[in-house]
Amino acid sequence: MIERSLEQHLAELHPASFGWSLQCCRWDRQEAEDVLQAAYVKILDGRARFDGRSSLKTWLFSVIRRTAAERRRAQWTRALLSLHWRNGHAAPAPVATPEALAGDGETARALRAALSRLPARQREVLHLVFYQDLTLEQAAEVLAISLGSARTHYHRGKAALRESLRGEGAR
DSSP states (O other), rough: HHHHHOHHHHHHHHHHHHHHHHTTTTOOOHHHHHHHHHHHHHHHHSOOOSSSSEEEEEEEHHHHHHHHHHHHHHHHHHHHHHTTTSSSHHHHHHHHOOHHHHOOHHHHHHHHHHHHHHOOOOOHHHIIIIHHHHHHHHHHHHHHHHHHHHHHHHHHHHHHHHHHHHHHHOO
């Protein structure tokens, strides 16, 4: 794939890529933007190469997922190292953004809460299938798991989400 063509494909996939990046970053918009930018840099400077064994979208989503995981590990390590330097004061609470406040409707809050209670793998499979329009086969490829495992996580996640939302409605 020539570089100009790759850049065009990345531009076309950007909205879906950002949605996946948000999921991988636990809906932290700033972190998702940073992860997506780092993933694009990896791709454009050749550290991540598309070999054609999958679709470009599933490969791109895999790069984004690995980049998010690398950043989380680095942040965790920095946090552990900084424990020695803390003076015991609590960090200030993050300021709510207008986007976060706008999405805080009761239904959206209930859905986010129900999704957050799911195990990570179930949450990832559901996001890829429902929000990114990937097949279970593609989701399995992005997550580097078997198709059978993806199916199991998908069905268990849907059932748990359904049950959780029923419980929210009963309150």
